[in-house]
Amino acid sequence: MIRQDAYPVDPWCVRETRLDLDLLAAAESLFALSNGHLGLRGNLDEGEPHGLPGTYLNSVHEQRRLPYAEAGYGYPESGQSVVNVPNGKLIRILVDDEPFDIRYGDLHSHTRTLDLRTGILTREAEWCAPSGAAIRLRSERLVSLTQRAIAAVRLSVEPVDRTVQVVLQSELVANEQLPPASEDPRAAADLEAPFVPEDLLRSEMAVTLVHSTKRSGLRVGSGIDHEVEGPDDLSTKVEAFPDLARITVTTELEPGESVCLTKYLAYGWSSRRTVPAVRDQVAAALTAARHHGWDALCAQQATALAEFWAGADVQVDGDEELQQAVRFALFQILQASARAERRPIAAKGLTGTGYDGHTFWDTEVFVLPMLTYTVPHAAADALRWRLDTLPMAQERAQVLGLRGAAFPWRTITGAECSAYWPAGTAAFHINSAIAMAADRQAWASGDEQFDREVAVPLLVETARLWVSLGHHDAKDGFRIDGVTGPDEYSAVADNNVYTNLTARQNLRAAVRACGHWPEQAAALNVGDDEIAAWSSAADLMTVPWDDQLGVHPQAEAFTRHAEFDFDGLGPDAYPLMLSVPYVQLYRTQVLKQADLVLAMHLCGDEFTPEQKRSNFEYYERRTVRDSSLSAATQAVLAAEVGHLDLALDYTAESALVDLRDLASNTANGLHLAAMAGTWIALVAGFGGLRDHGRSLRFAPQLPRGLTGLGFALVHQGARLQVAIADGEATYTLESGQVALTLAHHGEEFTLEPKTSASKPLPERRQLPPPEQPPGRAPTRRVGAAAPQCPVTENTAS
Amino acid sequence: MIRQDAYPVDPWCVRETRLDLDLLAAAESLFALSNGHLGLRGNLDEGEPHGLPGTYLNSVHEQRRLPYAEAGYGYPESGQSVVNVPNGKLIRILVDDEPFDIRYGDLHSHTRTLDLRTGILTREAEWCAPSGAAIRLRSERLVSLTQRAIAAVRLSVEPVDRTVQVVLQSELVANEQLPPASEDPRAAADLEAPFVPEDLLRSEMAVTLVHSTKRSGLRVGSGIDHEVEGPDDLSTKVEAFPDLARITVTTELEPGESVCLTKYLAYGWSSRRTVPAVRDQVAAALTAARHHGWDALCAQQATALAEFWAGADVQVDGDEELQQAVRFALFQILQASARAERRPIAAKGLTGTGYDGHTFWDTEVFVLPMLTYTVPHAAADALRWRLDTLPMAQERAQVLGLRGAAFPWRTITGAECSAYWPAGTAAFHINSAIAMAADRQAWASGDEQFDREVAVPLLVETARLWVSLGHHDAKDGFRIDGVTGPDEYSAVADNNVYTNLTARQNLRAAVRACGHWPEQAAALNVGDDEIAAWSSAADLMTVPWDDQLGVHPQAEAFTRHAEFDFDGLGPDAYPLMLSVPYVQLYRTQVLKQADLVLAMHLCGDEFTPEQKRSNFEYYERRTVRDSSLSAATQAVLAAEVGHLDLALDYTAESALVDLRDLASNTANGLHLAAMAGTWIALVAGFGGLRDHGRSLRFAPQLPRGLTGLGFALVHQGARLQVAIADGEATYTLESGQVALTLAHHGEEFTLEPKTSASKPLPERRQLPPPEQPPGRAPTRRVGAAAPQCPVTENTAS
Secondary structure, eight states: OGGGGGOOOOOSEEEEEOOOGGGGGHHHHHHEEEEEEESEEEOOOOOSOOOOOOOTTTOOEEEEEOOOOOOOOTOEEEEEOOOOOOOOOOOOEEEETTTTTTTOOOSEEEEEEEEEETTEEEEEEEEETTTOOEEEEEEEEOOSSSSSTTEEEEEEEEEEEOOOOEEEEEEEEOOOOOOSSSOOOHHHHSSSOOOOEEEEEEEEEEEEEEEEEESSEEEEEEEEEEEOOTTTTTEEEEEEETTTEEEEEEEOOOOOOOOOEEEEEEEEEEEOOOOHHHHHHHHHHHHHHHHHHHHHHHHHHHHHHHHHHHOOOOEEEEEEEHHHHHHHHHHHHHHHHHHOOOOOOTTTSSSSOOOGBBOOIIIIIIIIIHHHHHHHHHHHHHHHHHHHHHHHHHHHHHTTOOOOOOOSSSSSSOOOSSGGGGGGOOHHHHHHHHHHHHHHHHHHHHHHHHHHIIIIIHHHHHHHHHHHHHHHTTTEEEOOOOOSSSSSSSSSSSHHHHHHHHHHHHHHHHHHHHOOOOHHHTTTTTOHHHHHHHHHHTTTOOOOOOOTBBBOSTTTTGSEEEEEOOGGGGGOOGGGGGTOHHHHHEEEOOOOOSSHHHHHHHHHGOHHHHHHHHHHHHHHHTTTTOSSSHHHHHHHHHHHHTHHHHHHHHHHHHTTTTTTTSOGGGGGGGOOOHHHHHHIIIIIIIIIIIISSSOOOOOOOOOOTOEEEEEEEEEETTEEEEEEEETEEEEESSSSSEEEEEEEEEEEEOOTTEEEEEEEEOOOOOOOOOOOTTOOOOOTTTSSSSSSOOOOOOOOO | OGGGGOOOOOOSSEOOOSOOOGHHHHHHHHEEEOOSEEEOOOOTTTOOOOSSOOOOEOOOEEEEEEEEESSTTTSSSEEEOOOOOOOOOOOEEETTEEETTTTEEEEEEEEEEEHHHHHHOEEEEEEEESSOOHHHEEEEEEOOOOSSSSSEEEEEEESSOOEEEEEEEEEEEOOOOOOOOOHHHHHHHHSOEEEEEEEEEEEEEEEEEEEESSSOOOOOEEEEEEEOOOOOEEEEEEEEEEEEEEEEEEEEEEOOOOEEEEEEEEOOOSSSHHHHHHHHHHHHHHHHHHHHHHHHHHHHHHHHHHHHHHHHHHEEEEHHHHHHHHHHHHHHHHHHHTTTOOOOOOOOOOOTTGGGGOOHHHHHHHHHHHHHHHOOOHHHHHHHHHHHTTTHHHHHHHHTSSSSOOOOSBBSSSSSOOOOOGGGGTTTTHHHHHHHHHHHHHHTTTOHHHHIIHHHHHHHHHHHHHHOOOOEHHHHEEEEESBBSOOSSSSSSOHHHHHHHHHHHHHHHHHHHHHHHHHHHHHOOOOOOHHHHHHHHHHOOOOOBBBBBBBBSSSGGGGGGGEOOOGGGGTOOOGGGGTSSSHHHTTEESSSSSSSHHHHHHGGGSSSSHHHHHHHHHTTTBBOSSTHHHHHHHHHHHHHHHTTHHHHHHHHHHHHHTTTTSSOGGGGGOHHHHHHHHHHHIIIIISSOOOTTTEEEEEEOTTTTTTTEEEEEETTEEEEEEEEEETEEEEEOOSSSOOOEEETTTEEEEEEETOOEEEEOOOOOBBBOOOOOOTTTTOOOOSSOOOOOOOOOOOOO
16 A cells, blocks of 8 residues: 555646555556556666666557357457557666666655646655766656657756766667566566568667567558757767667766756557558657747646646545545546547556456446536547447347347457456456447537437447347336346346346437437438337336345345355455455356446435435445445445445545555556546535436535535536535536536526526435445544544535 | 277177277277276387377376466465376387388288177287288287286287288387377477486396486386297397397298297386385296296186176166166276276376376266276275375465365375366365265175275265355255356356255265264364364255246356357357357356256256256256266256156267267377266166165166166175066176165165065156257267157157
8 A cells, every 4th residue: 555645645647755665466457557548557767776667559469269168150260459668768877887776876866746727747866876976867758649740858967066978778679578477477478579571761860660569460660769968078879679679878977067868759650551651650759849849848738738727627525535546536637538539548558567458338337427418529439439340240130149239348349358258258248338338428518410420329238238138028117137236246137226226227328319310220221110219118118126125126136145164264354356256156146346326426316315225225234345346336326325424434445446446456546437436426426416317416525634625526518617615516508608507406597608507415425334344434534624523414515 | 079880889898890090099098908007099019100108107197387477365375287107018029020000001900809708908910011922910019907007918920921020029118109199299208218327237137227207207117028939040129228128030931830929017106115126026927927927817817807897887678789888887997996006097097198197076977976886996995095085175275365275176196286276175075976976885895894994984074075165055955056066158156056055965964974873973173063063064055046937057156147248159169168268168168078867967957857867958958068978967867857768878978989989089088987987877867776874775667768777786785687678677686695785766675685676767758859059969870779759659658
């Protein structure tokens, strides 16, 4: 875990005040820079020590064999793994012939600062070599949000107190040697040195390299160019080899002198274009970068971020740690998505190799809602990527003996890569996640073209899947059997409530879309019979209910299953999937993550308030949160049913998962869905935002730990600002041409453009805290503001 | 498929009248010789052509990695595969310098005959080399039932019409080159050349070799010795290398002369003993074999088989094909078990490498019932082997978070080797299969020592498993959730009726055994509370029932699942697991094999006759018999509920699965459980034998295709002969000291030693034939006696 004092709380920065080698890999993830197309892990400029060197291009991957000891029909044969493309951020430094390596000599100071408003990662260090030669180093790094192919580094070195010889080796390294992966050595072998060199070109201070991957057949161009400032006697040397470009700057620095290297990095890739085309694309990007220059790139970055914050910032009053965390989260989601441009948003963004760089349902369920309301074009792009993969999803449905489209549980290209079908192929709810994200995006953006071109085909093909997957039963209605819901500690169950309710939304949205776009529907061969079948399946959808316990079983018969034996667990039992076999997890009442509770968030209209409360408490006792996706959803429902303190705890757990490395795996990359979950916990939890049924409703309330909360939403092209403080919520329609109909705690009202409305908050409800599984109460923060003891209080609003 | 005219019907032989290279591998399985300890596939003497060369020693295996693309806790890391031990049956023949190879030159005749009464495989061939030199060859081969370590071959060659030079190379080859296995090349690599040479010893005409396996650490000794008869100028040469022993006999034969080589093979293995100990054990066996000599070995073999047939033969009148098939089946089961001696009986016996040489539940459910009533010592040995593996099963239960013992789904040594847990670990019914086989064996043999020493611990530890696996539910009783029943097209379901009912039997048998053996129970720490818990779980066991349809769902909610879309299948859809993904199979009402129907056989008292009939017809429509285990069980219930013609068809399908290669995989080894199923279909189907509840009941009835049926059972040390013909059944207690209480069609009667009782058969019922899935009616035989058209007839008994 990362201690708070190493990363002091600051509203607009994440600052590391000392270098902890044990947390180096986690810090590389936290300080990763990306624009959604190109990502650089926060590796030290000089390359070593490192946790995991990482430079990634969205969708550049290698194929690897998926081995099965006992294979089955329809199992994917080939997996996909994100690969480390040529590393251009590397600048090795020699000080009087001693490599600058903070593991040797004396590191007098070392700070790294990620500024969330400039988008620049700054590093400052003072180091004394074993020889006694001391230097000051400063580096700045950015991955441009405005120039998709470009990153830049500016690094300067100066002597502290005596003349030193400094050699800078600015490199571009392909097939970089990586630490051994812990997984199956045979699969890892497929990923070792994935690139075959195809071309190199050297000109003055620039080198471009072109490589291809061995199996996936992707061509990657990479290039570096440089500007150097320093003493007159400074000399430079440029070398290029198939897997290495090296520009060497040699100089002798008196105290007071310095050498400053500005390095531009450019990348491009294609599965189709030729070697010269890819090479020239990189050269063009490099030329453009030098044309703009370092200062302009920095200025553009700050401008882009200012615009982002104006529309996306969340203000949290009374909890500085949470304020910092939510801004860090928003920044990272922007980094993962801003320039993804019809490529997937991976679970880890471009910050590490966790989950092989795959995208999952959590992008649609957690990340896209935030983007839809803050960076709508990024959400639209992500869904257009799904549309681009529709033929693969249709083919997959065919292999599975189903109609319509079956989107992959995990993928980079759109092809299914899940090798364990009970928690992969069987998790058909990925399809309603995609469909509903598209429907939300169409409605919230008011973009009719998107609705017609993207939402309609996605809704139609997923609706077709659902009606072929389920069937009508004389007794029960429309059943969907043998599927896996969000909770991965259950699988292949009948009538998972989450799946059935989101499938119902999906079907109804498809009916609406086809009614609204008859020509588009006709082009997809949707007839009246088919629409009637969708309506009928939606209307008759089975929703199991346990009358005896007065709760919804997560899936049919779930509440009749044995209770999980928490008392029999050893001290290091969590996460349970590493110490308990599936055969035990699946047949007992233990949840990895919110499932029915997520249904109560996304399909809230399907439940009465009493059901929500009893369901919440029932599942709260059985949910171990071994998934980082869970806390945010629990926060939303905790807030809704009246556990505001608990909601704040869960919000903080979601917010701090990476900044405090709560899951001990930030090293592999950031938990983007948990970050988006922080926004959801605040906006849907304390703001009470609900948008199912195509209406925008709020139910704001503040926990005792917060004095105010403000957030902005882009809706139908207008910007709505919501400010909650001092017992009231103020809704301001800052831009736009049309009035919005909103609801505040169930009361509808209309807000005209450029007007505000203030509404009183209701009395704060605080129910007695519910129980969690033994030892699984939310991670408490040091010095957290929320009170620890159960109380029920009434506060006048 | 093998055509009948290539294997003519004969009551006591299986004869191949012509060599079909496409069916060579299948014939190697059919002509495999074994005694349960040592097995030789029916490879041609000269080694090539071959389908799969195979020499196996029970339990001699190599470990191989089990790869998982996505691993889970408790997955076995290492698999086990039977390996080809040094091949000693090889005798290469050169005729005037031309290798005898039936693919070249002209094969004028070739017959192979397996005599079920002598146990000898005889081969006769006349071949003309491309050079024009012609020979007659005759070989005989046996694997001794009386000398466990010994096999022998006698081979003679004579010229047809002119002088030929003949060279015989009698070999013993280790690490024999095998055809590439079709599975994962990485796993196959673990099994390539599994042996490391450790020792060789040459003396006169004998060589012994000692090898060890690389990973599993088993030491295997093998040896050959020879006697030669031939012309005086015959010369011999003996060579020994680490992986090869070769005795070469060279001679020139005039017409009328011949050379005859008698070859003795001996094998031994150990995981503990030293090189000299293993080497000397083989040498001793070889010496003993030569001491007895060929003729004595043959005589002993015939005597052993005569004794077997006296106690085990089944006479089928009116259906010669079935008569042959059931004798072949009985012979093969004897071969698989006779000398297994506390080693497992594998699904393929020692006839091939199918299923990696593993044993499964079908040994206990199909093979052991037959052995218990015909070769009781072999059944007892197989269960003592299970007892020997109890510590591994207890450890496995612990890994799974359960109490008692969890026996492996598939194994050679007793360690779980199943790499797909939904159809492996979750199939907990392996445990009731073992427990009930032990209980049956204890009762039917009347062996109190076996009951105390073997049955009690097996029953206690499996009972402990069931009560820890299931739980009491206020509404439903005792539930066993998330398990897989016999049908492998469903998995991880709740309250599988077969599992619950056999668990109930298991629990009640444990209660009985502990009551009967209080000291043994106390030694296992069984207290009164525990016994009460077993009784309570048994009494309150959930047995789902579909009131609407009037049938038992195979597992909870099964009958609410969608019907399988048989109409959507392509022409080559079967077996379905190779063309339909599990995600479809599991959620629809399609069965690979009898499941609920097997419960109605083994736990018949739990169902009313009406339930049996409606259940049978319900599942008949949904069972595709992609498992060779299914037909026999369907035969038993078809006979019981009144579909006698169908029962005969299923009996024949089970009986002919290998003799006609109905499943197209006899090449990998014989289907031992289907063979035992033939016995079950006849004895339990038409004989109506039921033994649950510790009583021996019969309900004989003959289908129109049979005129008589006779079989013997060893029961409580006595031999009971049952003869069904001419409208009555005659029960004769041929030996023994005590009277037996039997039942005939529900009417109890007592049979004194050495007396007979005849009872009339009831009227033959013949219900209208039920439906099978489209295209899945039982395989009809050419010229089958059973009528094809549905009729209902009454025949006076």
